[in-house]
Amino acid sequence: xxxxPTSTVETVDSxxxxxxxxxxxxxxxxxxxxxxxxxxxxRKKGHEPQDxxxxxxxxxxxxxxxxxxxxxxxxxxxxxxxxxRMDSKDAFVIQVKAKMWAWDFRYDNGKNLDTLYVPxxxxxxxxxxSLDVNHSLYIPAFRIKQDVIAxxxxxxxxxxxxxxxxxxxxxxxxxxLNHSMMYTKVVVxxxxxxxSWYEAKKDSSEVQNAGIVQ
Amino acid sequence: xxxxxxxxxxxTFYEEGTSSxxxxxxxxxxxxxxxxGLLYLGAVGSFFIVGVIxxxxxxxxxxxxxxxxxxxxxxxxxxxxxxxxxxxxFIIPGIPAVFGNFFLPLQLGAKDxxxxxxxxxxxYIYIIGAILVLISLVLPGGPLDTGWTFYIPYSVRxxxxxxxxxxxxxxxxxxxxxxxxxxITTVHRMRAPGMGFFKxxxxxxxxxxTAWIQVIATPxxxxxxxxxxLERVFGVGIFDPAxxxxxxxxxxLFWIYSHPAVYIMILPAMGVxxxxxxxxxxxxxFGYKAIAISSLAIAFVGYLxxxxxxxxxxxxxxxxxxxxxxxxxxxLPSGVKIFNWVxxxxxxxxxxxxxFIWVMVFIFLFSIxxxxxxxxxxxxxxxxxxxxxxxxxxxxxxxxxGTGTIFFAALFYWYPKMFGKMYSIKWANIxxxxxxxxxxxxxxxxFIMGYMxxxxxxxxxxxxxxxxxxxxxxxxxxxxxxxxxxFWNLIHALLKGPKSKENPWGGVTLEWHTxxxxxxxxxxxxxxVTHEPYDFSQLKEMKNYESD
Numbered sequence: 001x002x003x004x005p006t007s008t009v010e011t012v013d014s015x016x017x018x019x020x021x022x023x024x025x026x027x028x029x030x031x032x033x034x035x036x037x038x039x040x041x042x043r044k045k046g047h048e049p050q051d052x053x054x055x056x057x058x059x060x061x062x063x064x065x066x067x068x069x070x071x072x073x074x075x076x077x078x079x080x081x082x083x084x085r086m087d088s089k090d091a092f093v094i095q096v097k098a099k100m101w102a103w104d105f106r107y108d109n110g111k112n113l114d115t116l117y118v119p120x121x122x123x124x125x126x127x128x129x130s131l132d133v134n135h136s137l138y139i140p141a142f143r144i145k146q147d148v149i150a151x152x153x154x155x156x157x158x159x160x161x162x163x164x165x166x167x168x169x170x171x172x173x174x175x176x177l178n179h180s181m182m183y184t185k186v187v188v189x190x191x192x193x194x195x196s197w198y199e200a201k202k203d204s205s206e207v208q209n210a211g212i213v214q
Numbered sequence: 215x216x217x218x219x220x221x222x223x224x225x226t227f228y229e230e231g232t233s234s235x236x237x238x239x240x241x242x243x244x245x246x247x248x249x250x251g252l253l254y255l256g257a258v259g260s261f262f263i264v265g266v267i268x269x270x271x272x273x274x275x276x277x278x279x280x281x282x283x284x285x286x287x288x289x290x291x292x293x294x295x296x297x298x299x300x301x302x303x304f305i306i307p308g309i310p311a312v313f314g315n316f317f318l319p320l321q322l323g324a325k326d327x328x329x330x331x332x333x334x335x336x337x338y339i340y341i342i343g344a345i346l347v348l349i350s351l352v353l354p355g356g357p358l359d360t361g362w363t364f365y366i367p368y369s370v371r372x373x374x375x376x377x378x379x380x381x382x383x384x385x386x387x388x389x390x391x392x393x394x395x396x397x398i399t400t401v402h403r404m405r406a407p408g409m410g411f412f413k414x415x416x417x418x419x420x421x422x423x424t425a426w427i428q429v430i431a432t433p434x435x436x437x438x439x440x441x442x443x444l445e446r447v448f449g450v451g452i453f454d455p456a457x458x459x460x461x462x463x464x465x466x467l468f469w470i471y472s473h474p475a476v477y478i479m480i481l482p483a484m485g486v487x488x489x490x491x492x493x494x495x496x497x498x499x500f501g502y503k504a505i506a507i508s509s510l511a512i513a514f515v516g517y518l519x520x521x522x523x524x525x526x527x528x529x530x531x532x533x534x535x536x537x538x539x540x541x542x543x544x545x546l547p548s549g550v551k552i553f554n555w556v557x558x559x560x561x562x563x564x565x566x567x568x569x570f571i572w573v574m575v576f577i578f579l580f581s582i583x584x585x586x587x588x589x590x591x592x593x594x595x596x597x598x599x600x601x602x603x604x605x606x607x608x609x610x611x612x613x614x615x616g617t618g619t620i621f622f623a624a625l626f627y628w629y630p631k632m633f634g635k636m637y638s639i640k641w642a643n644i645x646x647x648x649x650x651x652x653x654x655x656x657x658x659x660x661f662i663m664g665y666m667x668x669x670x671x672x673x674x675x676x677x678x679x680x681x682x683x684x685x686x687x688x689x690x691x692x693x694x695x696x697x698x699x700x701f702w703n704l705i706h707a708l709l710k711g712p713k714s715k716e717n718p719w720g721g722v723t724l725e726w727h728t729x730x731x732x733x734x735x736x737x738x739x740x741x742x743v744t745h746e747p748y749d750f751s752q753l754k755e756m757k758n759y760e761s762d
Contacts, residue, residue, distance in 0.1 A: 023589075031577070047561070081535075136601060155528040180674045
């Protein structure tokens with residue numbers, strides 16, 4: 001597998017693969033059986049139709065087997081979700097404020113900008129708040145999102161970036177006119193780069209570029 | 215049993231109405247369930263065409279990144295209207311109000327529904343609701359731009375005309391509730407002698423289960439809408455945080471109705487499938503009780519899964535876990551239905567005429583819709599896919615590929631019964647094949663875009679999505695052509711088509727025991743039911759069936 005930007009990516013992709021694999025088998029099974037029956041029992045062949053009213057055994061099988069399958073899907077989905085929701089005591093906390101149609105990231109030392117900078121390898125916790133209507137912070141490359149709700153409610157989003165780089169942040173909850181333009185970036189910096197960026201009084205364009213170009 | 219041969223000289227319901235008035239008033243004041251069904255068909259069909267045109271305009275805007283034909287504000291209004299019209303004016307009333315009205319009494323062996331006047335009133339309420347939607351478009355403030363979900367606080371802050379538009383949804387709700395009430399009473403009180411609950415056709419079962427959801431769930435959206443209006447007009451803080459309200463409460467109340475509402479949309483379609491497959495396989499349905507009870511199970515468990523629309527809204531992790539589990543459980547009865555349908559083809563004598571072909575298309579598309587629902591029910595994947603094109607693709611496969619496909623299947627199945635005319639079989643088959651290609655071109659790319667991270671309700675998009683967006687737009691043109699072929703075929707048949715046989719498919723449920731089109735009170739003699747609903751041995755005794 002390719003190295004993934006966070007460990008969540010592999011988890012989500014493998015749950016996806018598991019469900020899709022079972023689904024494709026079921027879909028093909030249903031479709032092929034149906035088409036086979038239409039040819040095999042075609043009226044042109046002149047079979048006498050047989051009234052078969054049902055079968056307790058078959059009903060039991062096609063309730064029991066799917067039950068086991070969906071419960072396994074539920075289980076893997078829930079395990080993956082727990083992993084995403086894992087809070088960490090030494091998480092690096094960043095306050096996020098969303099408004100129509102921009103993002104604002106605020107760090108403990110007062111740094112405040114519209115692009116999210118994070119250090120690689122450290123658990124990150126975003127505390128999300130909206131200043132007007134509902135938004136949703138979505139990082140497709142990390143397979144995570146969390147709604148940003150208007151009012152006092154603070155939602156949290158956790159991730160641990162594992163690859164230096166720059167990734168899209170989108171707004172996923174419809175928020176009006178420029179909803180589709182509410183993009184920004186999350187820039188994952190190496191620990192040293194992040195430390196020097198974090199300590200610098202003004203944003204060093206060098207570091208920013210290092211992050212974006214990767 | 216009534217027989218077709220004696221019916222030839224009788225007047226059809228087109229020739230004899232419930233009132234002495236002639237012409238258009240004879241229709242607008244008719245309490246005949248069949249005329250009311252056709253009134254709904256006209257209204258619902260017209261709104262469907264409007265919805266399709268709006269959809270094609272949206273796809274045209276999205277053919278390439280950046281502006282193509284409209285401004286973002288227009289686009290936001292167009293996708294909102296597409297949703298509102300398709301959901302509230304087409305797909306919720308669609309099958310129950312059109313085919314339920316027309317065929318529920320016929321299949322039960324009744325003269326009409328239990329409350330014929332209430333039935334006509336329901337149609338008028340529907341029309342009033344629809345007119346209110348149209349008025350809200352032209353009033354100052356401009357058309358609704360909130361999405362069909364009207365999420366607060368955006369719907370409070372927007373300058374668009376929200377109050378009137380949601381009031382229209384409130385009014386439409388009453389049409390739905392009253393129709394449901396009417397159908398429940400009809401099923402309980404109006405069954406022909408000998409027709410026990412487990413001798414009812416499965417379309418009746420499905421419509422019955424749907425009617426309960428309509429009656430129990432719809433008041434919740436009604437109350438929610440009243441609260442929103444109260445808040446907007448009098449400044450009472452309920453949902454709007456600026457007034458001390460809770461926007462998440464709105465989402466809960468909205469989905470407590472709107473999730474069961476998706477079963478209002480799909481259950482009647484499932485009922486139609488259970489009618490069409492036995493007729494064209496000419497054998498009894500496999501697992502009658504399993505299919506009947508699974509409708510009730512879907513109706514019941516369907517109430518308990520609403521918060522799966524809210525997994526990333528800040529729901530507690532425990533709630534998310536419980537709602538995810540329940541969501542997987544509600545998938546099971548739908549699976550039971552699909553397995554029983556396919557089993558009904560086993561050892562049948564299958565004549566794949568257009569209604570059956572459309573059902574095959576349905577089984578494929580609806581299975582994809584259902585299975586991708588599992589992806590969304592699973593928590594880890596839903597967090598990524600929520601509010602992306604994946605969801606858009608999923609519900610179009612379920613709603614359009616499911617209910618929409620069956621709306622056409624039902625039209626092709628019952629058309630000779632409703633109009634006494636026959637359409638072109640060849641063109642109905644061509645339309646089914648084209649529909650299949652167009653549908654997958656239009657919606658399958660959205661699954662891929664969704665997984666790549668394309669959020670929904672976007673006026674503009676990143677360049678990496680351009681190719682798939684283009685394919686989807688081309689699919690929408692093919693879909694437009696398919697719709698023209700379907701409507702042209704059906705309208706042409708109405709005007710110039712050949713007279714249909716009384717019972718062209720060899721159906722045996724009660725609607726096929728009377729003439730086509732049926733007389734005013736459906737049956738010359740109220741039938742006594744001695745057979746199971748799908749007992750094709752009766753076909754030999756039925757004089758109106760000529761085998762070909």
